[in-house]
Amino acid sequence: MQHARACARPQPVAVQLDDLGVPAVILTRAEDGMFSFSHMNAPFRAVLAEASMDGASSLPPPLARRLTAQAHVALTTGGPVTRDLRLSASGKDLWWRITLRPFAPDRLIGTAVNVADLKVLSFRQSEEIARQTETISLTRSMAGLTIHDIRAPLANLVSLSDMMLDELQDHDDSRELAETCAAVARSALQSVDTLMERLSTADPLVPRIEVVPFGDLCRDVAALVDPSHRLEIVFPEALVEADAAILLVGLRNLLDNAVRYADRVVEVFLDTGPGDACLSFVVADDGPGFGKGRNPLSHDEGGLRTDGRGYGLGAVLRLVGGVGGTVTPLPPRIGRGATVQITLPGRVVCVGAARSSA
DSSP states (O other): OOOOOSSOOOOOHHHHHHTOSSOEEEEEEOTTSOEEEEEEOHHHHHHHHHTTOTTOOBOOTTHHHHHHHHHHHHHHHSSOEEEEEEEEETTEEEEEEEEEEEEETTEEEEEEEEOHHHHHHHHHHHHHHHHHHHHHHHHHHHHHHHHHHHHHHHHHHHHHHHHHHHHSOTTOTHHHHHHHHHHHHHHHHHHHHHHHHHHHHSOOOOOOEEEEEHHHHHHHHHHHHOTTOOSEEEEEEEEEEEEHHHHHHHHHHHHHHHHHHOSSEEEEEEOSOBTOSEEEEEEEESSOOSOTTOOTTOTTTTOSOOTTOSSOHHHHHHHHHHTTOEEEEOOOSSTTOOEEEEEEEOEEEEEEEEEEEO
């Protein structure tokens, strides 16, 4: 009887990928630095077929730019790099979470997970967090106004009680009742003053600062507001620190308005250098602009509008202001088009040399 072998002969990587139940592919870098599909399993072929790219051996744009940049990072770091990628198919957006891992000097394994539902949920949750943050701010303001309004009649009641006590004799049966009323009014007034003091010294809304891939966020929002790719939307590749929910809501609002009025181009700028104490980004378009004498932040003057879609400008103004940020119209940067800046707590961590287009 023959002895069993201690270990099985390793299977080629391509064969191993064919056994995976998730879409998987091998990318190979050529001498010119470009990447091509050298092998793909059946689930990955199904993804390409759904996106009308079945049979492609080289990466079509804009897929090529996204995967090429991701592949270079993975080869440089020697570890896995994960990015979310949008593919259009049959009039709808397909979102895939792509992970590239190098296994040879010029070769990588890529796996894909469908995150379309997760992506939609993420945007909804970000807007819900923003709404809740705004609600807290408005509730605090309303509480302050209400307490202030209550204080005045209570103070008057204390004064009237004192006047009543001055008129009553010590032996008057009503004096005890008046003293009780005065004590209750003073106690209530003291409680109101304590609440007002707490509100006045309360910390402002504290943003949740985290690292955000600014380029990826711009791509995601651009895919939502310009699904037909009518425009060239240009933005920097950068890492920033900011409240992700507030950053998303502000960027989406400005890009949504810019896309509706732009002729050909919308550009996003980062105005703050690395190490500064705030994050400032600008959205500019080449459309007709705001017009002379108009306040672009006023609904009454027909400036920035939302037409009932998404998170409205008024809410964005309150939300950004609630964390100490600003929304400011600026002189045009592209022709005579509209240009608006949002400044938030945070900073730019690093900015890449290249600017990308959605």
